[in-house]
Amino acid sequence: MADRFIPVDVSQLVERARAGEPAAFRELFRLHLSRVHRIVHRMAGASSDVDDLVQTVFVEGFRSLPSFRGESLFSTWLGRIAVRVSLRAKKRPALMLVPLDVAGDQPSQAQGPHEDASAREGLRRLDALLAALRPKKRAAFVLHALEGYSIEETAAMVGASVAAVKVRIHDARRELERRALKDPYFSERVGAKEPR
Amino acid sequence: MTCREAQDALVDLRDGRLDNASELRVHAHLETCGDCRARAKTWATLLPSMRELEPPPPTPLRARRMEIEIERQLSRPAPLADSRSRRWQLYLAPAVAAAVVLIMLASRRHQPAPPASLVPSAPPFATMTSGNANAAAHLAPGSRVVLPAGRDAKLQLSTLASLTLTGPATLLLGGDDAHVALTLQDGRLEAQVAHRQPGQTFTVALPDGRVEVRGTRFVVVARPGASLVRVDEGRVAVFDADEREWSVGAGETHSFAAPAPPAPNPASASPARDVCEAPAVDCGHVTQAVRAAIRGADYARVQSLVEPALRPRPSCRPIVCRTELGYLRAEALRASGHFEDAVAAYKTLDRRDAPSATRQNALYAAAQLERRLGNSVAARADFERALTAAPTGALREEAMIGAMESAAQTGDGAAALVAARRYLSAFPEGLSAAEARRIVDGAVGRGP
Incomplete structure (x- = not known):
């Protein structure tokens, strides 16, 4: 969430991108890549499709720039496209093959080998927990609880009412809580008995 | 507040998005409801654990590949499916508009009242x-x-x-x-x-x-x-x-x-009433307007609304929304990034006439900002004040943790040890029990 408060005038960048300035597109891409990638990963799960989906989000976003009226933050507007693209992708069967160029280019972590393995295991388990949720519940939970958007912003991003989003988050939280407390990775961290 | 409402507010509570009144209501509910308290405790650990597990961002090489692919796709015309659907929209738009007009005209001519059972009846006033x-x-x-x-x-x-x-x-x-x-x-x-x-x-x-x-x-x-x-x-x-x-x-x-007579006799009037000449403050209106301004991130308006209302009113009783407006002013300063001013504003709420929960909330918020500003000494003092303001308040555990961590940050081992022991004595299975034990064990290991 570090890219939420960026000291860059995004509205100026959007105006320059609308005017077709390539440097502005690149800057917007650079600023929002990490957040869009995170949303897509959490929505669609870890697969080789993620990079393709991220590209699709930016292509659709940049093509739709004329319709961006500045009523919300650009990041919120782009997040809405990320949710839509991810939900659409989930309706298609996932591509299981990993292209060679991507497989050999996994990011290196600055952590030690043990922490690295533990974090990877945690992420794999979180992906599995999120994947077990229905897509709409997953979207609401990811945006509000993990990405830190308000309920109202989340509702705008998933195109649902505030009341519907509250119900989805509530249900998702209950389901996740039940599953997480049975999961060795998370139950060890909580270190508490399962609440009623 | 119901259990569901309290549980739904946990994420917003953690992220500091609740207004003062809602925050107090949630804390009040948590104090009285064991189930919700247990859930809050579970999520206080679970949520940060989940947030920490961020998917690794694309490496510069992958990012560059994506950038090239995006530029390549943008340089091509939009896919056929898009342009086809747009063409259909062009054809369909006038037809849809005409249909809407016809339906509207028809409904104007013939407007039967809907069956009563289909009309949701609002509860009577x-x-x-x-x-x-x-x-x-x-x-x-x-x-x-x-x-x-x-x-x-x-x-x-x-x-x-x-x-x-x-x-x-x-x-x-x-x-x-x-x-x-x-x-x-x-x-x-x-x-x-x-x-x-x-x-x-x-x-x-x-x-x-x-x-x-x-x-x-x-x-x-x-x-x-x-x-x-x-x-x-x-x-x-x-x-x-x-x-x-x-x-x-x-x-x-x-x-x-x-009602005052046309020519009042100053000697016969109550002194307090005669000297209070400050204009009345419509608390309902002002607090509503301030909250709206905060929601709209219009912090200049917050300032313009709050300052006149909180101006000293010599010889008058305090306005009823003095504390609420003070808290809102502090929240607005924090939200607008004026952290030092926000700290000062929070501290003005540490008054005897303010509710103890508000004092604790305000001092805790001030201490958190002070830590963020790198002033661990002041933060530790304010975490302690937050504990004193409401010794059994909802933020007791968090304030104890803050005091312990701030003491450790300042390098004051003795104070950190005292704070860690106090925390373990109050919350042996608490959120930071492991950290407290580490401090205690470290101190014991070093010897006197």
């Missing part, structure tokens, strides 16, 4: 449940209830207010669910008002002034020149006919003064 010989009566805003001597009536408002009117009395119902405005022209009215949401108002106008409540139990008696209000629970704001404001708390009675 008020229901008079007794005092009427016939039956319960539903009353709309604008209704007038006139009772003869010796009769009484019970009214239930849809806003969860219960009223008992004792005759002879005349009561006018006005306003709406959000802004209830009653006028008691004559008689005795006993009211129990459920807590109002921020921005909602409940006013009883009297011949000699008016009473504004936020959630309380009180009695008003309307007699021209001799009206009074007695408060049984909570606190109300009372306005005399000349708009002077008084704050009346539980167990207190306020008598409205008779």
Whole structure:
């Protein structure tokens, strides 16, 4: 969430991108890549499709720039496209093959080998927990609880009412809580008995 | 507040997105509900654990590949499917518009009333449940209830207010669910008002002034020149006919003064009333406007609304929303990035007349900002003050953790050890028990 408060005038960048300035597109891409990638990963799960989906989000976003009226933050507007693209992708069967160029280019972590393995295991388990949720519940939970958007912003991003989003988050939280407390990775961290 | 509402607010509570009143309600609920407290504790650990597990961002090489692919796709025309659908939209738009116009014209000519069962009926503004010989009566805003001597009536408002009117009395119902405005022209009215949401108002106008409540139990008696209000629970704001404001708390009675004569005699007037010349503050209106400005990130407007309301009012009683406005000002300063000013604003709420939970909340918020600003010494002092303000308050554990961590950050091993032992003694299985044990074990390992 570090890219939420960026000291860059995004509205100026959007105006320059609308005017077709390539440097502005690149800057917007650079600023929002990490957040869009995170949303897509959490929505669609870890697969080789993620990079393709991220590209699709930016292509659709940049093509739709004329319709961006500045009523919300650009990041919120782009997040809405990320949710839509991810939900659409989930309706298609996932591509299981990993292209060679991507497989050999996994990011290196600055952590030690043990922490690295533990974090990877945690992420794999979180992906599995999120994947077990229905897509709409997953979207609401990811945006509000993990990405830190308000309920109202989340509702705008998933195109649902505030009341519907509250119900989805509530249900998702209950389901996740039940599953997480049975999961060795998370139950060890909580270190508490399962609440009623 | 229900368990569901409290649990739904946990993420917003953790992220500091709740307003002061909501935050207090959640904490109050957590204090009394073991189930919700357990859930809050679970999520206090689970949520950060999940947030920490961020998917690794694309490496620069992958990012560059994506960038090239995006530029390549943008340089091509939009896919055929898109342009096809747009073409269909072009063809369909006039047809859809024409159909809409036809439907509208048809519905103007023939507008049968929908069946009553399909129309959701709004709850009545008020229901008079007794005092009427016939039956319960539903009353709309604008209704007038006139009772003869010796009769009484019970009214239930849809806003969860219960009223008992004792005759002879005349009561006018006005306003709406959000802004209830009653006028008691004559008689005795006993009211129990459920807590109002921020921005909602409940006013009883009297011949000699008016009473504004936020959630309380009180009695008003309307007699021209001799009206009074007695408060049984909570606190109300009372306005005399000349708009002077008084704050009346539980167990207190306020008598409205008779309208001032044309040439008042200063010697005979109450000194306090004569010297308070500050204009009245409409707390309901101001707090509502401030909250709206904060929601819209219009911090200049917050400043322009709060400053005049909080200006010193020599010889006047404090306005009833003084603490709430002070808290909102601090929140706005924090949200706008003026952290040092926000710290100062939070600290002004550490007053004896402020509720202990508010003092604890404010001092805790100030301490958190001080840590963020790198001032661990001040942070530690304010975490301690937060503990003193409400020793059994909802933020007790967090304040103890903050004090312990701040002491460790300043390198004051002795203070950190004391804080860690205190924490372990109060919360042996707490959120930071492992960290506290590490401090204690480290100190023991080093020896005296």
